[in-house]
Amino acid sequence: MTMKGKAAICGLGITAMGKVYGKSATQFAIESIDLALKDAGLPKDELDGLLVYMGNSTGGSNDYSSVFIQNQMGLRGLRLFSYMDGMGSTASSMVQYAALAVANGMANYVACVFADAPLRDSKVSAGASFGGGKRPTPPGILGMKLHNGYFGANTWYALAMQRHAHLYGTTSQQLGAIAVSQRQWAMKNPMAQMRSPITVADHQASRFVVEPLHLLDCCLVSNGGVAVIVTTAERARALRPPPAYIWGMGQAHRGDNTRAMPGDFIESPGARSKDTAFRMAGVTVEDVDVAQIYDCYTITVLIALEDYGFCGKGEGGAFVADGKLGPGGSLPTNTGGGELSGYYMRGHTPLSEAVIQARGQGGERQVKDHNVVLVTGNGGWMQHHATLVLSPLAK
């Protein structure tokens, strides 16, 4: 039995995004689920599955968020329920577990939600919201890492850029082309946080965060929530929104490398995840019409393009430099602006835009050919990966 076309996304809820104050992450989560239910035209009592992932702003109480959301919403008939955490890969993984559950009769409608509210209406900078500058010193050798000044994810992706440049001659200007392409898409997205045009020169002039990574290589910080509802293909067809059918699903999780290994810093487990998903979907990279590629940093996109085989390993810089990821380009990528210029809802950023494109609801930024929509999720410092292939066609 193949899962291709057995399940679909039937509801999408996106709250106001960015500098939206006065609500907690759990409020954003509930609001986004409510919006997704309304989008699908479903009463809340039909919801019988809930998968939750929350951002850093809920602190150490993430495992309780799912219970809080359930009880605030009065979801008394759940048949599937879990908190999940594979970092940036979580969104696509959630949809996969939900799809397997609905296809096998374990649930009918499963909400998959992410929300976060790290921004405060104060002078605290967005960057300081993450990175752990104020966290207590962890015991043992981990405390030495903090003493050495290793803060946040920025460092790891700066190291990725550095090693990619060292091995393949990739330039910062080439990464700038990714930032520029995505900003061009964001300018067409009313929900995007960053909508002023930028050039590669602007990218180069933006300050270093962790050299060689400039500010414009980095994702945004956003308050907000996104939820999707997964159901069977049959049920999705009975609802108002056009179904975004799930054609392919895959994951790959390599964990940490504590000893030097081939591919360190410059390779994600994306190839393996892709192989599983594309085999199920019966597609190849040549078939991909629209790509929503996890973009915590510009380099993350470049590495994923290589790992998926859109170009060879080391060829990513030249591949993106001509602007082919932008509007009018041959590989429309991160068409809502992505996490770099749209909004940062981790894996729910590429997932939400993929649903919009698969449905043909992209407005000014809608890509004409959108039968095969790729979604990728990348977690941690490339330890975790998940892949979805969505389509407006049942098969």
Add this chain to the structure above:
Amino acid sequence: MTTQHTQKPIPVPDEASAPFFDGAKHGKLMMQRCKDCGAWHHPVRIYCDDCLSPHLAWQQASGKGEVYNFALMHYVYHPAWANEVPYNLTVVKLEEGPVMETNLVDCKNSDIKIGMPVEVAFVKLSDDVTVPKFRPAKKR
């Protein structure tokens, strides 16, 4: 501003990492080594991730390696680093295999190159805590 905020956090040795920090105090870079398959490990772990043996013993490592990768931190996440940025974040690949996320000392940022040979250099932080960092290797 209080002292607490202007000092870098000092590592707190725990039971599992005590041999590492004791070794550092005496100028030795200590790492765990699998008694069954011989693989070296850093940081502290419970099982060998090659052969799943729980029999790991502490042994002195050579302290020699090379710069595997590096980046320069410009952003001030913590006030204790305000006068140090940009400072180097250097990943050293040790001869024994493990990598260490460390800093190079006695080296200008502009002189750091991937592949350059380095050796351990111990930095005393307090009477109780000394940590290993790395510096460019002396010509052998």
